[in-house]
Each structure stands twice: as structure tokens, then as C-alpha cells.
Amino acid sequence: MAVRTAGYEQPGATAEAALDARLVAVGTWLFLAAQIFFFAAWWFAFFYLRALNNNQAWRANDAAPPSKGYGAVVLVLALLTAATYFVGSRQSTRSLLFRLLTPVALVFGIATCLFQGYEMWHLGFGLTDGGYPSVFTGMTAAWLLQFVFTTAWLGSIVLQTGPAGDTILRRRPAASFAWVLLFLAAIGVVNYILLYLVA
């Protein structure tokens, strides 16, 4: 129970929880700001090496982008992961919709990782075939690595939906997590445009 001193409410349990939620929200946005700079470095590498085309080796040995259709499938899966979880996370964590949508988002997330991983092993060009293959490999690997960890976290959210689970006890951090997924999906869109369409 709050104790009133010096004209200010001392925080009780509810206020502490609200404070915690606010901190997680602020922390999430700060983390995403850092992420923008991380991916901007890769985008800079893309444009820089493409513009320089040193030794005419941006795409040596006629290295062509992998299948646009396959890349689009991966992207759609990532977008579905983010969108499904986002819709679910706007509901109460105790609601039926949340309990339905989060496992679906998890399945989409796992599929995204598997499809992207498969593509990484079947690129159709060698890693030594110039600047584009380097950027494609690095940028996609960086994105995939983060998507794998994010999907693992999504899995932990699903597994913590029991009565005393963390997802139920701390609802709002689970909602903030939706922005991380949306952010990664948006990065996926930019990467797709650059690596499959602009390249």
C-alpha cells in the first residue's frame, strides 16, 4: 500500500510494476536505436562497395542474387511472425487470442529461421565472388542471428504463459517485445529491397 510522505506517493507494488513496464519500454526503444546503427553499418557497406565496384568485382563471376521468390517467402514469414505477435500482444496475456496467436507467431518465426538458414547454404554463388556476395552473406547472417535469438525469446514467452509464468506476471514487457519483432521484420524489408532488387 502506498505511503504518503512529504506530499508524494511512495511507490507500492502496483506502481513498481508500472515503473518496471515503463523502464522496459524505454529500454526497448533504446535497444532498437542501437540496432538501427548496427544495420546502417551494413547498408553503408552495401552502397559503398556497390558504388566503388573495386576491380569490377562487386559481382565477380556474374554472381547473381538468389531467387527473389524464395527471398520473398522468407520475408513474408518474418512479417507474419511480427504481425501475428503484435496483434496478440495488444491483448491481455490471459486472453484466448493471446494464447492462440503467440504459438502461431512462434511457428512462423521458426519457419523463418529454417527457410533463411536453408537459403544461406544454397546461395548459388561463392563467398569469394566479390563485394555483393560478401555483403549478402554478412547482412543476412547478422539479421538471421538476431532473428534466431528473437524467436528463442518468443519461445520463452510462449512457455511462460502458465498461471505463474513470467509472461502472465509481467504482461507489459511481453507487449514491448512486439516492437523488437516488428523492427526486425522492417529491417528484413529493407534488406530484401537492397539485396534482391537494388543489387
Next chain:
Amino acid sequence: MVSPARVSERRLSIPNNPITGILLAIPGYFVGVWLGTLFGLADDQNTGVILGYVFATVLFLAGVGFLNYPLERLFGWRVTPISDPDENRGIGRFFRLSLDHKVIGIQYLVTILVMLLFGGIGAMLIRTSLLVPDASITPAGNYLPLIGLHSVMMIFITSAVIVGPFGNYLVPLMIGARRMAFPRLEALSFWVVPPAAVILAASILWGGFQTGWTGYPPLSEQAGQGMDSYIVGFGLIAVALVTSGVNMLATIIGLRAPGMTWTRLPMFVWGIFTTSILGLLAAPVLAAALMMLALDRTVNTSFFLASNGGSNYLWENLFWFFGHPEVYIFILPAFGIIMEIVPHFARKPLWGYRTGVVGLFGVALLSWFVWQHHLFVSGIAPVLRPFYMLSTELISIPTGIIFLVTLGTLWRARVWFTVPMLFCLGFLFNFLIGGISGVYLSDVPTDVTLHGSYFSMAHFHYTIMGGEIFALMAAAYYWLPKMTGKMLSPTIGRIHFWAMFIAFNSTFFPLFLAGLLNMPRRVATYDPALVGLNRWVTISAYFLFASMVLFAGNLIYSWFFVSKPALANPWHARSLEWQVPTPVPARNFDRVPVIVAGPYDYGIPNARPVADLGGMVGATGGG
């Protein structure tokens, strides 16, 4: 409907401590090497070494206890809540994972001092080898790895030397918070530093790396496995900068006590705030660049190989886009310290508080627009040079504002010449020389002449050692009584200051002259005509090292032999951290304090105490 998973009460049963961490890290390294050998696409050794370091680090962190939380979540077990800060005041809490910001601050302090010792020994070896002009003491092949080890170790240290110990310990106290926003992230930002230092030191086993701290390709692509230590070690420091940045910023934004408005925030907290923004945004760029370098060295991509579609300028741009804000990551907290301490000992309000804050933000903002001045001699497009020359010169304006605020505070003050104040004044003297020499170097024609010389080396040592390390010493003498509960000997402190101040200037000022006489840096040999100058510098450097030993001696003497308990507020300061008892209680404040006045209202008649603390140690008035 999906049936909800049941939450188990099970727990991981591994004892979590650094010993477990080390015991897991050693086999982890060999597993990583084995996997690298198994899957390595190009150079098995590089892949193996990098994977080995990564596995060792992850398993070390697991042993310390960092994976408990994510694994509990993933297994669907009940998540261990963040407990209250450890009430156990025993020494054991410093040797395990603690989520108490005060313990983490002390852990940082000790770790950084140990690393500083190794970095300092590296400097002494460099100066010893320069006693003779012909590389007969240290062969040229060993000289560059020595430079590399010293420089990167010092960069690791200076990235964290103020934010780590003092930021973590003091920020919650100064803003009236009872904890940090993200204690696990805070602890992680510390626990990745020891592995980073060990991995960097392990580069010796591979013959070191020849690139210095800048890691320029193609040399870094061709270097041996010592370079892998650079990549992983620096990568861990990037992780520390990001996690620390998120935690500090969220704490300052979200956990300020009622009444702690932005215009009452202590200047030290502003310094931490601005430096955290830079660390948060700059370190990810370094992480991406290091990842590219690792890919080039392991799977033969060609980010930085011009012959195959890459470009070494890509590295130079990415590295310095991180690297130049990085030098302000060093110095912004130092500015904060100076503007924090000076009013307390001038016994005057800080002159131009808001102007000082604008100065900090001005430096932070401009630091993003200057990185290409490091490329003046690397073939930068001539059309870009004037812009970067101007933007670099512009930084002297907010820096000058910060000086003006400090000098305005000192103007007509009855200065209390304590040891922290002496170090503040030393900072002003040294940083002025470092800053003015920086203006010369920002000028393209001068830079083209002096960039590769000792002039440049003297400049950055004046700013980093003469600036940041002097500020560190001011902070140590000022705040260690609060952090450790023991006063440091002021007599030894004064001797330490004068010894360090004289030896520092005697060491580095002649190096401006050496630079003007075209003595190149990073070269083991030099013109025999400069041998007298170099011997003077080397002997001065020994005295400088001895002055640091004197500081260590003061710590040991004051803590273990005299052991004089510190008063709660030995400086009669107004700011909030001095209003709590010493030692600081586990939860900092009995209740969340209510801030009613600014921290620098000295000499103001009937000034209100800084906070309503609800019966804790009495708050200081106008004084």
C-alpha cells in the same frame, strides 16, 4: 485453445561463480576450436580461434550465472526474480554475480585498476625499448604487437574507467534511485570486461597483432591469430558499451526521484547521460565492422579486399565512425566530473549550468560529424576535407563552453584546495594543451605533416591521460570515501598529484617536439639525433609510472593500515550521494527521496537542503 504450459519450480543447480565460469570456459574454448576445424570454410585456425573465444566467453558467463534467467524462461521454469540488493556485507559478494549497482561499481574499479597496471607495464616496455634508437632492446617484430596490446588494453580501460566504477555506483545515488533500471544488463556490462581483457592478453600467445588499436586492413586481414583476439575482445567491449548505455539511459530517464527535474540533474550524471548516448549508438557500428573483419578472416569474404570488390576504406570509415565518438565517450564523463567537483570546492554555484549541459550535448552531437579527419592522409576526396576540418574545429566551441563554465565557477571563488580539486585543476591545464594541439591537427595542411608523428601521439595522450585519467583521479579522491568507507591520505594524495602532474607533462610535452622533428610513431627505430629527447621522455615515463604506484600505495595504506573511517559527508557537499550514510545502505535510501533544490546552491543564503530524505543523514544546506 492451446493449453498453458505449466511452470515448474525447478532451478539450475550449478554453483554460479567465476571459478565455475573458468572451469566451463576452458573446455568451451577447445570445443569452439574443434567446431571451427570441423566447419571452417577457409582458414581453420582463424575460425577455430574465434569460435573458441566465443564459446569460452558464453560458457564463462553461464558459469557466472547469466544464462539462468534465459534458460529458466526457455524451459518454462519459474523465473528467479531480481532479489533485493545483497544485505550480506561480506567480501564474497564482490566475487560473484551481484545485481547491486554498488557492488558492480567496486567490481569494475578493481578490474579496471588491474588492467591499468598491465596497460601501464606495456607503456613502460615501449618507452624502455625507445631508450635506444636501433630497436636493439625490443626487436621491431615485437615492438608493434607491444604497441597493439598497450593501445587496445588502454582503449578498453578508458572506455569504462569512469562509467564503470563511478557511473554504476553513483548515478542511482545522485538521482535518488534505489536501483538501476536493468540490473542484469548492468552486471553483464561488467562481466564481459574480464573475458575481453583475458582474450586480448591471449593474443601474446599467437604473436600479438601489428595493427595498433585501429586494426586497419589489409594488415589486419593478413595478421596471425593474435588478430582474432582483437576482434573478439573489442566485440565484447562493444557489448559492454551497448548494455551499459541502455541501462544508464533508462535509469536516468525513468528512475529519477520526484523533484529531480532535468535542470537539477548533477553534471556528472549529464556526463554519463551524453556518453551513454554515444556508446549506445557508436558501438553497434564497431560490432558490425568487426563482424565483417571476422568474416573476411574466416570464410574469405572480401569486405576489405580491394582486389575482390571490397575496400579498406570501408573499414576506415566504419571504424572511425565508431572511433571518433569513442574518444568523446572517454572525455564526456571527465567533463562531467570536473563540472561536478569544482563547484563543491569553489563553494559557489556552478556558473552557467544550462550552458554547461549545452556544451556536453554540443560535443556529443558534433562528434558524429568529424570522423573523416582521421582519413585526411588516407586518400579522402579533397572536396570533403574542408567540411571535416571545419566540423572538427567547431568542436572546440562546446569544449570551450565547458571550460568557460568551469573557469566562471572558479572566478573569485575561495577555492578549497583539496586533492580532488588539485586534479581538477591539473585536468584543466592538461586538457587545454591537448585541445589546442587538436585544433592544429584538425587543420588539413598541419595534419598531413604531423599525422603519423609523435605530435599526434602527444595530442591524444594529453587529452586521454592528461584529461580523462586526471579526472579519474579527481573522482577517486572525491568519491572513494563514499564508496569504500575509508578516507584516502591527503598527504600522499598531494604528493601523488604533484608527482603525476610534473611527470606527465615531462613525459608528453617533449613528444610534441619529437613530432615536430618528424619522429614517426609506431616505429621501433628513430633518428639517433633524438636519443637525448627520448631518454628524457623514458625517464619521465618511469616517474609517471611511479606516481601511479604511489596512488596504489595510497589505496593500500589508507584502506589497510590507517583505515580511517570516512564521514558520511567529508566534503560538506550538497549533492544527493553525500546525504546518505557511509557505507551506503543496501537499498540506498530508506524511501524514495523528494528533491527540493539543486545540488550547487553554495553560498546562497537560506538555500534549501537538496532533498527531503525522511530522516536519513541530514541534508546539507547552503554552506
